[in-house]
Amino acid sequence: MSIISMRNVSKFFGEFQALKDVSLNVIAGERVVVCGPSGSGKSTLIRCINRLEAHEFGEIIVDGTALTDAPADLDKICGTVGMVFQQFNLFPHLTVMDNLCLGPRRVLGLSDAEARARAMSHLERVQIPDQANKFPRQLSGGQQQRVAIARSLCMEPRILLFDEPTSALDPEMITEVLDVMTELASTGITMIVVTHEMGFARRVADRMVFMDKGEIVEIGAPEDVFTAPKSRRFAAFIKQILNH
Amino acid sequence: MKRFLILTTALLLLSGCSSNWGWYVVDPTTKNGWINLKFMASGAYYTIIMSLTAILISVVVGLLVALPGLSKKRGWRMFNRTYVEIVRAVPILVLILWVYYGLPALSGITLNVFWAGVLALALSDSAFQAEIFRAGIQSIARGQYEAAQSISLNYRDTMRYVILPQAIRRILPALGNQLVYMMKMSSLVSIIGLQELTRKANELVVSEYRPLEIYTVLVLEYLVLILIVSAGVRWLERRLKASET
Numbered sequence: 001m002s003i004i005s006m007r008n009v010s011k012f013f014g015e016f017q018a019l020k021d022v023s024l025n026v027i028a029g030e031r032v033v034v035c036g037p038s039g040s041g042k043s044t045l046i047r048c049i050n051r052l053e054a055h056e057f058g059e060i061i062v063d064g065t066a067l068t069d070a071p072a073d074l075d076k077i078c079g080t081v082g083m084v085f086q087q088f089n090l091f092p093h094l095t096v097m098d099n100l101c102l103g104p105r106r107v108l109g110l111s112d113a114e115a116r117a118r119a120m121s122h123l124e125r126v127q128i129p130d131q132a133n134k135f136p137r138q139l140s141g142g143q144q145q146r147v148a149i150a151r152s153l154c155m156e157p158r159i160l161l162f163d164e165p166t167s168a169l170d171p172e173m174i175t176e177v178l179d180v181m182t183e184l185a186s187t188g189i190t191m192i193v194v195t196h197e198m199g200f201a202r203r204v205a206d207r208m209v210f211m212d213k214g215e216i217v218e219i220g221a222p223e224d225v226f227t228a229p230k231s232r233r234f235a236a237f238i239k240q241i242l243n244h
Numbered sequence: 245m246k247r248f249l250i251l252t253t254a255l256l257l258l259s260g261c262s263s264n265w266g267w268y269v270v271d272p273t274t275k276n277g278w279i280n281l282k283f284m285a286s287g288a289y290y291t292i293i294m295s296l297t298a299i300l301i302s303v304v305v306g307l308l309v310a311l312p313g314l315s316k317k318r319g320w321r322m323f324n325r326t327y328v329e330i331v332r333a334v335p336i337l338v339l340i341l342w343v344y345y346g347l348p349a350l351s352g353i354t355l356n357v358f359w360a361g362v363l364a365l366a367l368s369d370s371a372f373q374a375e376i377f378r379a380g381i382q383s384i385a386r387g388q389y390e391a392a393q394s395i396s397l398n399y400r401d402t403m404r405y406v407i408l409p410q411a412i413r414r415i416l417p418a419l420g421n422q423l424v425y426m427m428k429m430s431s432l433v434s435i436i437g438l439q440e441l442t443r444k445a446n447e448l449v450v451s452e453y454r455p456l457e458i459y460t461v462l463v464l465e466y467l468v469l470i471l472i473v474s475a476g477v478r479w480l481e482r483r484l485k486a487s488e489t
């Protein structure tokens with residue numbers, strides 16, 4: 001049973017077509033890694049799933065609800081899809097604790113104590129409970145990204161989207177974030193991760209998606225696509241990444 | 245600032261030696277001078293109360309006008325532009341006269357001088373506040389809206405908890421400027437007879453015939469008020485900054 005179903009989705013920015021007839025089904029609990037050259041539409045693809053971008057053609061069904069302009073439909077998937085951004089996008093004027101509690105309090109209607117308890121448990125999960133009362137800019141990049149992951153988790157989403165979560169990080173901090181993501185992957189939450197971390201992809205992904213020029217060029221289990229890429233573009237891409 | 249005050253005082257004392265000045269009208273060591281000074285200073289009450297009331301109203305109205313200016317819908321943006329352009333184009337003095345003398349004829353609503361002054365000042369300032377808020381809100385990175393949306397915050401909560409707290413920190417210096425400007429412009433309300441600083445000074449000039457001395461004291465009164473306001477705004481800025489570290 002698909003938790004995300006995209007059928008013939010097209011997305012335009014003015015004249016420019018960022019997604020061309022993209023179809024993708026993701027089943028609940030699946031972990032999908034999306035890769036591809038810069039500008040190939042990876043961000044656009046996942047941003048359409050949580051409606052940060054509105055698609056023009058085709059159909060996207062998330063957890064049984066078709067994404068349309070109708071506010072009622074968007075309410076239904078409210079809290080279902082979480083997202084982790086390349087630039088973290090923490091709220092700089094709020095402490096770590098308040099970053100985490102805002103959604104649970106205002107959207108899920110949790111009491112103050114409930115929200116704080118939930119926030120604390122997720123901070124422990126991403127291994128920074130001691131930073132709860134700091135402001136984001138007092139933390140390292142790796143810590144900030146883990147806070148961002150915890151903030152998403154506090155909404156208890158069924159689907160978590162990651163848009164190049166380690167691309168803005170110094171190399172020595174990448175591992176701590178990937179470790180948290182790997183741990184998450186073992187919990188049954190549906191994950192779609194845009195990343196160029198091929199080691200992570202091999203370890204964690206159930207399926208790899210390779211995009212180029214707004215299209216899904218190749219899709220399959222990592223062991224298959226890595227060892228025997230079907231398209232020349234993907235072969236070239238892997239070669240380039242691994243030599244890097 | 246201290247240096248500046250010493251300099252002004254020195255200048256005043258120097259010129260005070262010239263025979264053209266008659267400081268006795270405002271000399272606190274004489275009975276009459278003291279009474280005159282107290283009379284002048286009593287105008288501070290309306291200057292302060294009116295400016296603060298007007299700025300509170302204009303901040304709220306300015307925000308309410310700024311938000312449609314950020315809308316995706318053209319009609320809302322048109323409303324914002326029209327409001328800002330028209331209100332901004334009317335001279336404050338003209339607006340004061342219009343609200344006090346024109347509004348009753350038009351609507352049957354008669355405001356006393358205080359509320360007429362507050363309304364005119366607030367209305368005039370709201371157009372500037374709207375522009376300040378719009379710029380401040382626009383300066384917040386798109387990622388903040390996206391993060392708010394990714395935890396399903398609605399528009400109101402996004403503005404209230406995420407965007408406005410950050411925007412207000414950024415526009416605080418500009419809001420301080422507007423308050424200073426408002427205090428100065430409040431002197432225009434003297435024309436419809438509100439007993440604020442300028443009106444008091446004018447009345448004293450009529451009875452004492454010493455415009456130079458009295459208006460000099462008036463200048464100093466505004467100077468002191470505004471230096472206090474500036475210090476207050478800077479204190480607030482520092483406090484908000486400190487709360488982030």
Ligand SMILES: Nc1ncnc2c1ncn2[C@@H]1O[C@H](COP(=O)(O)OP(=O)(O)O)[C@@H](O)[C@H]1O
Pocket residue numbers: 013016018036037038039040041042043044045
């Ligand atoms: N808001 C936008 N306006 C115009 N063009 C955009 C916008 N967002 C993305 N694009 C364009 O769409 C294409 C795909 O972008 P994106 O999905 O961000 O690629 P990727 O994440 O794979 O690097 C790029 O060519 C980009 O320039």
Ligand SMILES: [Mg+2]
Pocket residue numbers: 042043044163164
């Ligand atoms: Mg991208």
